[in-house]
Each structure stands twice: as structure tokens, then as C-alpha cells.
Amino acid sequence: MENRLIDQDVLYEESLEKILAYLEEKKYFKARDELLRFNEVDIAELLEEVTEEAGLQKTVILFRLLPKDVSVEVFSELPSDDQVDIINEITDKEIDYIVTEMDFDDKIDVLEELPANVVDKILEKTPKSERKLINTFLNYPDTCAGSLMTPDYISLQKDWTVARALEHIKKEGMDAETVYTCYVKDTGRKLIGIVSLATLVITDDNVRVKDIMRTDFVYENVYEDQEEVAEDFKRYGFLAIPVVDNEDRLVGIITVDDILDVMEEEATEDIERMNGVIDWENSDKDYLDISVKQHVLNRLPWLIILMVAYVFTGMIITRFEATLSQVICLVAYMPMLMGTGGNTGSQAATLIIRGLATDEVDTSDALAVLWKEVRVGFVIGVILSAINFVRVCWIDGNGVMVALTVCTAMLFIVMFAKIIGSMIPLLVKKMKLDPALIANPAISSVSDIVALTIYFLMAMLFLHL
Amino acid sequence: MENRLIDQDVLYEESLEKILAYLEEKKYFKARDELLRFNEVDIAELLEEVTEEAGLQKTVILFRLLPKDVSVEVFSELPSDDQVDIINEITDKEIDYIVTEMDFDDKIDVLEELPANVVDKILEKTPKSERKLINTFLNYPDTCAGSLMTPDYISLQKDWTVARALEHIKKEGMDAETVYTCYVKDTGRKLIGIVSLATLVITDDNVRVKDIMRTDFVYENVYEDQEEVAEDFKRYGFLAIPVVDNEDRLVGIITVDDILDVMEEEATEDIERMNGVIDWENSDKDYLDISVKQHVLNRLPWLIILMVAYVFTGMIITRFEATLSQVICLVAYMPMLMGTGGNTGSQAATLIIRGLATDEVDTSDALAVLWKEVRVGFVIGVILSAINFVRVCWIDGNGVMVALTVCTAMLFIVMFAKIIGSMIPLLVKKMKLDPALIANPAISSVSDIVALTIYFLMAMLFLHL
Numbered sequence: 001m002e003n004r005l006i007d008q009d010v011l012y013e014e015s016l017e018k019i020l021a022y023l024e025e026k027k028y029f030k031a032r033d034e035l036l037r038f039n040e041v042d043i044a045e046l047l048e049e050v051t052e053e054a055g056l057q058k059t060v061i062l063f064r065l066l067p068k069d070v071s072v073e074v075f076s077e078l079p080s081d082d083q084v085d086i087i088n089e090i091t092d093k094e095i096d097y098i099v100t101e102m103d104f105d106d107k108i109d110v111l112e113e114l115p116a117n118v119v120d121k122i123l124e125k126t127p128k129s130e131r132k133l134i135n136t137f138l139n140y141p142d143t144c145a146g147s148l149m150t151p152d153y154i155s156l157q158k159d160w161t162v163a164r165a166l167e168h169i170k171k172e173g174m175d176a177e178t179v180y181t182c183y184v185k186d187t188g189r190k191l192i193g194i195v196s197l198a199t200l201v202i203t204d205d206n207v208r209v210k211d212i213m214r215t216d217f218v219y220e221n222v223y224e225d226q227e228e229v230a231e232d233f234k235r236y237g238f239l240a241i242p243v244v245d246n247e248d249r250l251v252g253i254i255t256v257d258d259i260l261d262v263m264e265e266e267a268t269e270d271i272e273r274m275n276g277v278i279d280w281e282n283s284d285k286d287y288l289d290i291s292v293k294q295h296v297l298n299r300l301p302w303l304i305i306l307m308v309a310y311v312f313t314g315m316i317i318t319r320f321e322a323t324l325s326q327v328i329c330l331v332a333y334m335p336m337l338m339g340t341g342g343n344t345g346s347q348a349a350t351l352i353i354r355g356l357a358t359d360e361v362d363t364s365d366a367l368a369v370l371w372k373e374v375r376v377g378f379v380i381g382v383i384l385s386a387i388n389f390v391r392v393c394w395i396d397g398n399g400v401m402v403a404l405t406v407c408t409a410m411l412f413i414v415m416f417a418k419i420i421g422s423m424i425p426l427l428v429k430k431m432k433l434d435p436a437l438i439a440n441p442a443i444s445s446v447s448d449i450v451a452l453t454i455y456f457l458m459a460m461l462f463l464h465l
Numbered sequence: 466m467e468n469r470l471i472d473q474d475v476l477y478e479e480s481l482e483k484i485l486a487y488l489e490e491k492k493y494f495k496a497r498d499e500l501l502r503f504n505e506v507d508i509a510e511l512l513e514e515v516t517e518e519a520g521l522q523k524t525v526i527l528f529r530l531l532p533k534d535v536s537v538e539v540f541s542e543l544p545s546d547d548q549v550d551i552i553n554e555i556t557d558k559e560i561d562y563i564v565t566e567m568d569f570d571d572k573i574d575v576l577e578e579l580p581a582n583v584v585d586k587i588l589e590k591t592p593k594s595e596r597k598l599i600n601t602f603l604n605y606p607d608t609c610a611g612s613l614m615t616p617d618y619i620s621l622q623k624d625w626t627v628a629r630a631l632e633h634i635k636k637e638g639m640d641a642e643t644v645y646t647c648y649v650k651d652t653g654r655k656l657i658g659i660v661s662l663a664t665l666v667i668t669d670d671n672v673r674v675k676d677i678m679r680t681d682f683v684y685e686n687v688y689e690d691q692e693e694v695a696e697d698f699k700r701y702g703f704l705a706i707p708v709v710d711n712e713d714r715l716v717g718i719i720t721v722d723d724i725l726d727v728m729e730e731e732a733t734e735d736i737e738r739m740n741g742v743i744d745w746e747n748s749d750k751d752y753l754d755i756s757v758k759q760h761v762l763n764r765l766p767w768l769i770i771l772m773v774a775y776v777f778t779g780m781i782i783t784r785f786e787a788t789l790s791q792v793i794c795l796v797a798y799m800p801m802l803m804g805t806g807g808n809t810g811s812q813a814a815t816l817i818i819r820g821l822a823t824d825e826v827d828t829s830d831a832l833a834v835l836w837k838e839v840r841v842g843f844v845i846g847v848i849l850s851a852i853n854f855v856r857v858c859w860i861d862g863n864g865v866m867v868a869l870t871v872c873t874a875m876l877f878i879v880m881f882a883k884i885i886g887s888m889i890p891l892l893v894k895k896m897k898l899d900p901a902l903i904a905n906p907a908i909s910s911v912s913d914i915v916a917l918t919i920y921f922l923m924a925m926l927f928l929h930l
Contacts, residue, residue, distance in 0.1 A: 008683065039681045041701050170667050179663045180645055180704075197662060198644045202635045216504045218473065234729065236506050237722035239645075239704060256721050257702035263725065264699065267732035268819050274736065275815035275905065276808055286825040287816055288833055295841045299812045300848065303805060307852060310801035314861075317797040328790050332782040335803060335913055336775035342807075343741055343771060343906040347764045350740035351752055354733050360751040368753055376760045383765065387772060396779075440740065440905070441808040448800055 012042065016049055023050065023058050032065040040070060044077035051082060060089040072098050076106035080113035087118050092125075099125040103178075105150035105258070108137050142282055145229050146222035148262065149243045149252030154182040156195065156209050163205035169197070178255060181240045184213050189249040191219060191242055219244050222251060226262045231359075233259045270357060273436040274350065276302035302441050309445035313452055320456045329398050330459060333406050334452070336388075340410065341417040341451040342444030344380065348373055348421030349443045353435045356425060363430045369422050377418035381411035401462050409451075409458040416454065417447040477507065481514055488515065488523050497530040505535060509542035516547060525554040537563050541571035545578035552583050557590075564590040568643075570615035570723070573602050607747060610694050611687035613727065614708045614717030619647040621660065621674050628670035634662065643720060646705045649678050654714040656684065656707055684709050687716060691727045696824075698724045735822060738901040739815065741767035767906050774910035778917055785921045794863050795924060798871050799917070801853075805875065806882040806916040807909030809845065813838055813886030814908045818900045821890060828895045834887050842883035846876035866927050874916075874923040881919065882912040 015034050022031035035043050043066070051059045063071060063086055075083065075098050087095060099122050102110070111119050111134065123131055133151060140146030154172055156165050169179060182200070184193040193213030203212055219242045220229050232241060233256055240255045265284060272279060277298050283290065290298075317324070324331055352369065355361030361369065385407035392403040421443050425435035480499050487496035500508050508531070516524045528536060528551055540548065540563050552560060564587050567575070576584050576599065588596055598616060605611030619637055621630045634644060647665070649658040658678030668677055684707045685694050697706060698721055705720045730749060737744060742763050748755070755763075782789070789796055817834065820826030826834065850872035857868040886908050890900035 037681060039679075039683070039701070166666060179666075197666065201631060201644075201662065201666065214504075216502060218504070230725075234725045236504070237725070239721070256704070256725075260695075260699040260702070260721075260724070260728065263728050263732075264823060267728075267736075268823065271732075271736055271739065271819050272815060274740070275811050277812050277815060287820040288826065288830060288837065292837065292840045292844065295837065296844045296848075299809070299841070300845055302812075303809060303845065303849060304852070306804065306808060307801070307849065310804060311856070313800040313804075314797040317800070318794070321793050321796070324796060325790055325793050328786050329783070331786070331789060331796055331799075332779040334796075334799065335778040335782070335917070336772070338800060338803075339771065339775060339778075339807075339906075339910060339913060340768060342804075342909075344764070344768060346740050346905075347742050347767075350737060350742060354736050355752040358729060358733065361753065365753060372753065372757065372760070375757045376764070379757065379761045380765055380768065383761075384768060384772065387769070391776070440811075441804075444807075445804060448804060452800070 012038075012046075016046055019046065019050065019062075020053055023054050023062075028061055028065055032062060035062065035066070036070070040073035041077050043070070044074045047074065048079065048082060051085075056082075056085050056089075060086060064090060064094065068097055069101070072101040076102055076110060080110070083110060084114060084118050087114075087121060095121065096125050103150065104130075104133075104137075104152050105148075105255075108134065108147075108150075111138060140222060143226045144222065145220040145224040145226065145243050145254060146252075148226060148229065148254045148258050149222070150178060150255070151252045152178045153240075153242075153250075153253045154179055155250075156182045156184050158184050158186075158193065158208070158210035158213065160209045161205060162200050162203045162207050162209070162212070165195075165200055165209055166205075169200075178240070178253065181238075181242075181253070183242055183250055183253070184209060185250055191217075191244055191248065191250040193217070194242065217242065220254065221246070227266050229254060230259050230262045230266060234263075270353070270436040273434070274353060274440050276439040276441040278302070302439055306441055306445050309442075309449065312449050313445075316449065316452045316456065320459075323456065323459060327402070327459070327463060329396075329402065330405070330455075332396075333392070334455070337406070337409055337413055337455055338448045338451045340384065341413040341447040344377070344414050345417035345421035345443045345447040346440040348376075348418045349425055349438070349440055352422045352425045353438075356429050356435050361426075363426050366423070366426050369426065370419065373418040373422045374415065377415035378411075380418075381414035384414060385410045405455075405458045405462045408462075409455040412454045412458075413447070413451045416450050420447055420450065477503075477511075481511055484511065484515065484527075485518055488519050488527075493526055493530055497527060500527065500531070501535070505538035506542050508535070509539045512539065513544065513547060516550075521547075521550050521554075525551060529555060529559065533562055534566070537566040541567055541575060545575070548575060549579060549583050552579075552586060560586065561590050568615065569595075569598075569602075569617050570613075570720075573599065573612075573615075576603060605687065608691045609687065610685040610689040610691065610708050610719060611717075613691060613694065613719045613723050614687070615643060615720070616717045617643045618705075618707075618715075618718045619644055620715075621647045621649050623649050623651075623658065623673070623675035623678065625674045626670060627665050627668045627672050627674070627677070630660075630665055630674055631670075634665070643705070643718065646703075646707075646718070648707055648715055648718070649674060650715055656682075656709055656713065656715040658682065659707065682707065685719065686711070692731050694719060695724050695727045695731060699728075735818070735901040738899070739818060739905055741904040741906040743767070767904055771906055771910050774907075774914065777914050778910075781914065781917045781921065785924075788921065788924060792867070792924070792928060794861075794867060795870070795920075797861075798857070799920070802871070802874055802878055802920055803913045803916045805849065806878040806912040809842070809879050810882035810886035810908045810912040811905040813841075813883045814890055814903070814905055817887045817890045818903075821894050821900050826891075828891050831888070831891050834891065835884065838883040838887045839880065842880035843876075845883075846879035849879060850875045870920075870923045870927045873927070874920045877919045877923075878912070878916045881915050882908075885912055885915065 015037065019031045019034050035046060047059050047062060050062065066074060111122065126134065154169055156168065180197045182195050183191060186192050193215050194217045195209060195213040199212050218232055218236055222243055222245055240253045242250055243252045243254060245251050269279060278301060279298055352361055388410055389403050389407045392398050392406050393400060424438055424443060428435045428438045480502065484496045484499050500511060503511065512524050512527060515527065531539060576587065591599065619634055621633065645662045647660050648656060651657050658680050659682045660674060660678040664677050683697055683701055687708055687710050705718045707715055708717045708719060710716050734744060743766060744763055817826060853875055854868050854872045857863050857871050858865060889903055889908060893900045893903045
């Protein structure tokens with residue numbers, strides 16, 4: 001028997017080459033068999049590479065040679081461009097099969113991305129009842145629980161025995177991810193309990209569902225924000241969470257595999273916001289697929305807002321122009337002081353914003369945070385001041401008074417920047433806004449203004465200007 | 466019947482108050498019953514609040530009144546401080562029960578956090594065979610697959626029928642999260658296939674396991690980095706992935722619920738690194754639990770490295786001191802030009818670093834990225850220059866030549882910053898390092914140096930200085 005556990009990346013690369021070689025020689029069945037050594041996710045990725053290397057026509061041929069059940073899964077995994085191309089190339093009967101067999105949540109994902117004419121083509125093939133459901137699902141806002149859920153779940157009656165429940169599951173027999181938790185509803189479709197397949201399998205056949213179902217389950221409203229849903233998954237470690245409408249009726253379930261994508265999306269959003277990029281379109285498009293125009297629109301707002309902040313730094317400098325022209329060497333330390341203030345402020349802001357996002361820090365911790373940052377700022381400030389004293393005094397040879405100006409300014413700037421950087425996110429959170437929206441650029445420009453003011457005050461103090 | 470689906474947050478707050486009131490009146494059983502309306506995760510959190518509000522003693526009493534199976538789960542969910550306190554307060558028999566019943570992966574998590582003397586106390590109660598296993602598990606590095614896995618999985622024989630397999634699962638009957646995928650090993654303990662509980666339940670009783678098991682499964686090596694493991698979960702949407710040792714023997718499985726934490730940890734690490742905070746201890750400690758000393762050590766390195774970069778900006782300014790003192794108003798625009806360069810550079814860097822982390826961008830896309838950033842930079846540069854022309858010329862009244870100096874500098878600075886910000890992360894990735902390590906502070910200081918140089922060159926050009 002072949003050793004299965006060879007390096008999967010190596011296997012992938014070798015197979016891709018083999019497949020391309022087979023296609024070159026028009027040995028389509030051999031190429032197909034090579035593909036089938038992989039699971040559906042990898043097959044989809046291999047087909048993408050085939051399209052790139054050998055053209056769409058070859059991909060379509062290979063796709064049509066796949067066993068039908070595999071082709072449905074592979075289709076859901078393909079990027080939407082390839083889906084459109086394939087839909088346009090295959091027969092109506094094949095489309096029919098894919099549309100009928102695709103999981104409901106995959107179908108929603110696919111439909112959300114496809115152009116209108118292809119969506120119509122697919123909806124045509126869908127039974128009327130399902131078409132209505134699809135339209136409802138497509139109408140949920142993009143980032144709420146409703147847009148993540150699937151209506152494919154197992155319903156049990158509370159008076160059924162375990163044996164009957166298992167029989168029912170066997171008959172309904174659906175996708176792995178949706179079958180592991182079963183839901184018990186009352187006559188008004190209201191959710192009253194959940195029971196896991198694991199519990200059913202290990203419980204005696206004649207026990208009743210109502211005696212083993214859990215009633216302390218967690219659920220989400222269809223309009224709950226996806227970030228909150230992800231929080232609940234993380235908190236409780238569930239594989240699926242039921243979703244109810246405003247009348248508490250069970251309308252679908254969310255499975256954990258979709259949450260992994262949500263978590264990545266939300267982390268990306270936070271990271272971008274913290275660094276001054278606003279994704280207006282809430283798109284999950286790849287960097288390279290976003291147009292130049294959209295990139296500009298995403299980045300320009302903060303840069304323009306900060307322009308206004310720089311008017312203040314400009315004013316402060318103009319106000320002290322006379323001072324500066326007297327001791328022009330002070331200008332040389334301006335970038336360092338402002339830069340260090342900005343950097344050290346965004347370090348603090350980053351830790352607090354992330355702490356708020358992961359529930360490690362809360363607005364009620366404000367005093368504890370302040371006390372910590374004051375001490376951290378003091379220690380860092382003293383160390384950086386000491387380094388700079390040596391530099392300004394001995395290396396640059398600018399004299400003790402200039403060194404004292406730069407170093408006391410450094411100490412105060414670092415401490416103020418730490419305080420500003422840590423307190424502003426807490427304040428924004430207190431105002432019920434997303435702290436990540438107070439991007440680090442904003443923290444740096446506030447600390448720039450503070451830094452310049454402190455610097456010139458110290459110059460007045462020590463140099464009597 | 467009571468309406469179950471009331472707002473869960475409200476329920477939680479109300480119950481906490483009730484529990485505290487009951488404890489006040491020493492009605493422990495009533496408090497216990499109120500607790501039991503919740504699931505284990507919430508009970509643990511309620512107990513934490515009880516400790517804070519009413520003292521440890523009350524928590525211990527409540528904990529001991531919990532049904533035994535609930536208390537084990539609750540114990541695993543408590544923060545380690547509370548675990549230590551409880552271990553010290555309860556009887557050996559109670560410890561015994563908790564230690565025996567806890568899931569293996571929870572036990573590892575608990576032991577990793579507890580102080581040595583408590584660990585000894587727990588290990589004493591553990592059977593010798595398991596103690597050896599625990600020691601092996603505790604020795605895997607903190608961020609590899611081995612540290613995430615549990616040895617609690619279901620093994621099946623390939624020649625078993627489905628009926629026998631289900632019987633076996635019923636007998637082994639373990640935790641939900643570990644039972645949904647079963648593993649088939651050959652005689653040498655090498656993994657040869659996997660089969661999901663869903664498949665077993667919907668397949669006829671007399672079919673053999675080998676005929677329904679999947680052999681195209683994905684697996685991880687025990688020493689695989691946890692970030693890669695998380696990638697695989699996201700890519701394939703699995704609920705569990707098997708882990709093999711260097712001889713391809715199955716040693717454990719990783720379940721998706723542990724991956725949610727890993728994803729959050731990795732996102733936090735990236736966010737911190739990008740903003741110049743290095744977590745040397747790789748700790749998952751909360752912000753407030755990290756000591757001042759450690760906070761200083763985590764933040765100081767970048768600040769000191771950047772000090773060196775500022776020596777260059779200082780040198781450039783000193784070199785042009787004569788120029789500056791002639792047209793002192795040029796100083797007023799320095800913070801704006803340097804700040805905008807830094808901000809726009811980190812926008813680009815952020816998008817590329819995140820794109821690399823989520824596999825949206827690859828080093829082979831360098832040219833496409835460059836072309837996109839040049840265009841984005843040009844558009845943004847032109848817009849910001851236009852705004853500044855108005856400001857410098859009409860609002861500040863500094864004349865056309867100064868305005869031209871500032872505006873052409875702005876255009877070039879934005880374009881260069883976009884190029885630097887996008888290319889440096891790709892370069893770092895090419896060198897097989899983590900692009901997030903090239904923190905945004907580094908990008909800003911490189912762009913500071915570029916910005917000053919461009920600015921003074923433009924001043925020489927337009928003002929003939």
C-alpha cells in the first residue's frame with residue numbers, strides 16, 4: 001500500500017504538474033484521477049491553477065468529468081469568476097444538478113457574489129418554495145447573523161425516543177457540519193431545546209428527547225452583529241448556534257466553520273481601521289481586486305482629517321519661529337521627539353484597543369490602565385532621556401542646556417503620549433463607538449501637537465528664550 | 466411555561482443580583498439553583514463575579530454545591546487564580562473527582578497555568594499512565610500543534626461494521642467536540658482514514674468502515690506551528706484535524722473550538738507587532754496582568770531602534786540648517802510632510818502585511834502591487850498637494866514658490882511612502898520573516914528620512930537656496 005502521509009504540499013505541487021502534463025497530452029481521465037486524490041477544497045484550488053496555466057476550456061472539461069457529488073462541492077469552493085465561466089459553459093442539466101444539490105448556505109454565498117444574469121439563471125432552476133427562502137436570506141444585511149446562517153438543520157420532536165430521533169436524522173441525512181446539533185421546537189416553531197448527535201448516539205434508544213435536551217442553550221437574533229456571534233462561539237466553544245427571529249422562532253443555524261472567516265474578516269477590519277484605512281464597502285475583496293478609485297476613497301479621509309491637525313502643528317511652530325531661528329539646532333530634534341511620541345502613543349493605543357476587542361480590558365479599568373501607563377511611560381521616558389542626553393551633549397556637542405531641553409521634553413512627551421494613547425480608546429469605547437476607529441494616525445497627530453508644545457515650553461524654560 | 470428566550474444579557478445581570486442577595490441571606494441552595502439556569506461557561510463567569518463581590522469563601526461554598534458533572538466543567542472554565550484558591554479549599558476527594566473527570570485537553574490547559582505546588586497536588590491524584598502522557602503533552606512548545614491537541618479521540622478498526630462502530634462510540638462516549646470524527650489506524654498505529662459520526666449515523670448498519678472512510682484527509686505534524694494549523698481549519702472548514710508524530714503515528718486530534726482562541730491570539734500578535742510591541746514571553750496574559758517591567762521590555766526595543774533612525778533625520782536637518790534659517794517658514798510644514806508620509810506609508814504597509822497573512826497577496830504579486838500603489842499614491846498625492854497649495858499660498862500667505870516647494874514635495878513623498886510601505890513587507894516576506902515584524906514605526910521612520918530629503922531638494926530647486 002502506498003504511504004499516505006507524504007508531505008501534502010509536495011504532493012500538491014507534483015500533482016499539479018502531472019495534471020498539466022496530462023492535459024497537454026489530452027489525457028483528461030488521467031488528469032481527473034489525479035485530481036480525485038485530493039479533497040474538494042484542494043481540487044477547487046488545483047482547478048484555479050489549471051485555468052491560469054492551461055485556460056478555462058481545460059478547467060471546464062475537467063470539471064465535467066468529476067463525479068457529480070464532488071463537482072457540487074468543488075463548485076461552491078471556486079472563486080466567483082470561475083463559477084460564472086463554468087455556469088456559462090456547462091449544460092442546463094448540469095446547472096440543474098449543481099443548484100439542486102448545493103448546500104443552502106453555500107448557495108447563498110455563491111449567489112451573493114455572482115452577477116445578476118447568472119443569479120437569474122440559477123434561480124430559474126430553483127423550486128419556487130426555496131426561491132422565496134433564498135430571497136429572504138439574500139436580504140439580510142451583510143454583517144449580521146442572518147447572512148451567516150443556513151436553514152439546513154435537524155428538527156426533533158420533544159416526545160420522540162432517541163431511536164426515532166436517530167432514524168429521522170438518518171432519513172434527513174445532511175452535511176456533517178449541520179447535523180451535530182439537533183433542535184427541538186414547540187408547536188409555534190419556538191425553539192425550546194437542543195440536543196447533540198453525540199448525546200443521541202450514546203443514550204439508550206428508548207429515552208425521550210425532552211429528557212436529554214438542554215434548555216440552557218445560547219442563541220442569536222437574525223440581526224445580531226457577526227462580531228458578537230463570533231464572540232459567543234469563542235466564549236462557549238460551540239459547533240453551531242441557533243438563530244431566531246424577532247418572534248423567537250427558529251429560522252436557521254450558524255456553524256463554526258463560517259465563524260473562522262468572520263473572525264479573520266473582523267481582525268482585518270480592526271487592523272485596517274487602526275492604521276487609518278476605512279473599508280467603506282465592507283468588502284471581502286482581495287487587495288489586488290480593489291480598484292484604484294476605491295483604494296483612494298478608503299485611504300483619503302484620514303489623510304485629509306490629519307491635514308487639519310497639521311495646521312495646528314504649523315501654527316505652533318510659526319508662533320515659536322523667532323525662538324527657533326535663535327537656536328536653529330532645536331529643529332534637528334523635532335522629528336525625533338514627535339516621532340517617538342507618536343510611536344509610543346500608538347503602542348499604548350494598540351494594546352488598549354486590542355484589549356477592548358478581546359474583552360481583556362474594560363472601560364471600568366480606566367484608572368488601573370492609567371496607573372500602569374504612567375509607570376511604563378516614566379520608565380521608558382527616563383531611559384530614552386538618558387540615551388539622548390549622551391547624544392545631544394557629547395555626540396552632537398550642543399551643550400547641557402539644549403540637552404536638558406530635549407531630555408525633559410522627551411520624558412514628558414513619552415508620559416503624555418502613553419496617557420493619551422491609552423485613554424482616548426477608552427473614551428471612544430465609553431461613547432459606544434468602535435475604538436479601532438480612532439486610528440493610530442489620529443493618536444500620533446494629537447501627540448504631535450502635545451509634543452511640540454512641551455518641547456517649546458522646555459526650550460523657554462531652559463534656554464530663557 | 467416560562468418564556469425561555471428573554472434577553473440573555475438582562476437575564477445574566479438579574480441573576481447575578483439575585484445570587485448575591487441569596488448569599489447575603491445565606492440561602493446557598495437558592496443561589497445554587499439560580500446559577501444552574503446557566504451553562505457552565507456562564508456559571509464560571511458568575512462565580513468570578515461572586516468572588517469579586519462577596520469573597521472567595523462564598524464562591525467555594527457555591528462551587529461545592531454544584532452537581533459534580535457541572536462542577537468539573539465549571540472548574541476548567543475558571544481563571545487560574547480561582548482554580549488555585551478552590552483547589553486549596555476543597556477536600557482531596559473532591560479534587561480527585563475533578564481531576565479524574567476533566568477532559569484531557571482542559572487538564573493540560575489548567576496545568577500549564579497553575580503554580581508548581583498545585584500541579585503536584587493534581588498529578589498525585591492522576592493515574593500513573595496518564596501522568597506520563599500529561600508530562601509528554603506539557604513538554605510540547607507553547608505554539609505548536611502538540612500543545613493544542615487532545616488524546617481523547619475515537620479509534621475504529623477498518624473491518625468493523627457501522628453497527629459495531631456505533632456500539633463502540635456509545636461505550637467510549639466522550640465529549641461532543643471529540644466524537645464527531647473517528648479515526649482508523651493500521652496495526653502500526655499509523656493513521657489510514659477518517660470517518661465522521663454523521664456518515665456513520667446515516668449509513669446502513671452492515672457496511673464496513675473501510676468502505677466509507679475518507680483517505681484524502683488532512684493532518685498536522687505535532688510540531689507544526691499553530692498559525693498553520695489555524696490556516697488549515699479555515700481553508701477546509703473541518704471540526705477536527707488529526708495530529709501525527711514524526712513516524713506518522715496518530716497521537717491526538719485538534720478540535721475547532723481551540724482554534725478560535727488561536728486565531729484571536731495570532732491576530733493580537735500581528736496587531737501588536739505591526740505597532741511596535743513585541744511580546745517576548747509569547748504570553749496570553751491580559752494587559753493588566755502584565756508587569757510594568759514586562760511592558761517596558763516589550764515596547765522599548767523598537768523605540769530605541771528608531772532613535773538611531775532619528776539620528777539620520779537630525780543629520781539631514783543639520784545639513785540644511787543654513788537653508789532653514791533663511792526661510793524659517795519651511796519648518797512649519799515639516800511635521801505635516803513627515804506625518805503624512807508616515808501615515809500613508811503605514812496604510813500601504815498595513816494592507817500588504819494583512820494581505821500576506823491572509824494569503825490574499827503573495828510575493829509573486831510584487832509588480833502588480835507596485836503598479837497599484839504608484840497609481841493610488843499619485844491620485845492621493847495630487848489631491849493633498851492641491852489642498853496644500855491653497856493653504857500655503859492663500860491662507861498662510863507664504864507665496865507661490867514656497868507653495869510649489871511644499872506641494873511637489875507632498876506629491877513625491879506620498880508616492881515614495883506608498884512604494885516603501887508596500888515593498889518592504891514583501892521584501893521581508895521574501896526573506897522568510899514575518900512581515901508584521903517590520904512594524905509600522907519602522908516604515909514611518911524610513912519614510913521620514915525620505916520625506917525630509919525630498920523636501921529639502923525641492924526647496925533647493927524652487928527657492929534656489
